[in-house]
Amino acid sequence: MAIRNASAHWTGTLTEGQGKVRTGKGGYEGPYSFSSRFEEGEGTNPEELIGAAHAGCFSMFLAKLLADAGFPPLSVETEAKVHLEKTDAGQTVTKIELSTVGQATGIDEAEFQKHAETAKANCPISRLLAPGTEIALTARLG
Template identity: 75%
Template sequence: MPIRTASARWQGNLTEGSGTIRTGKGGIEGNYSFKSRFEEGEGTNPEELIGAAHAGCFSMAFSKALADAGSTATSVETTAKVHLDKTDAGMTVTRIELETVGQVPGIDESEFQKLAEAAKANCPISRLLSPGAEITLTARLSA
């Protein structure tokens, strides 16, 4: 399997400095700062990138689980809300809320929910993050 890379460059001190984040092949590149991370400033931040990775991984894992069960998804759209909170140990990602909407012809609600939970448990990014962060899932079957 290939090894994936990403890089970051930071210039200046914590509160007034700025930086750039880039994925290895340049698919994603963005500016980040103290304000974009801890306030509501312009730019991205590491937590958004974790959310994007988690949403992407879950969507693929769910799509595979659906197909393996004989139900091909027309689409799976997932949002990850990453909570960065101050704890006794310092700033910590404490919780990630996955919200997904799947358009899956011919599947019943019970099977849809069961496969969504299985995808959450089996997604490599969920497995990476779940020992340290609570991961919740809200799955909605779209008509």
């Protein structure tokens, strides 16, 4: 069983404070703030990190599915748009739009779409988020 680590440190109030997020093993470290999360300020935010995790997980899973089906992938590039909206329950991630472009040997568009939909439904991060978050997918061969 793999256990992955990440941490965050916050100093100050919600609106005036600042923080730093860090992934384990030194992979990423960056600042975040109220402004970077709820406005257009510099730095990252938890929603961007969720988007990066989802895009990375989906891309790897799709590459595996393609290879297993006999279509060796040359590349899979995925963008995730994470929607953070105010709901009755408070700020909520309501939707993630995945947009992916893949290149694989010997595959047609219909077969690629089938594997992309399977990856959307079954990558570990999709399975984590799907119970409360809509996940939309646009996939195409590049």
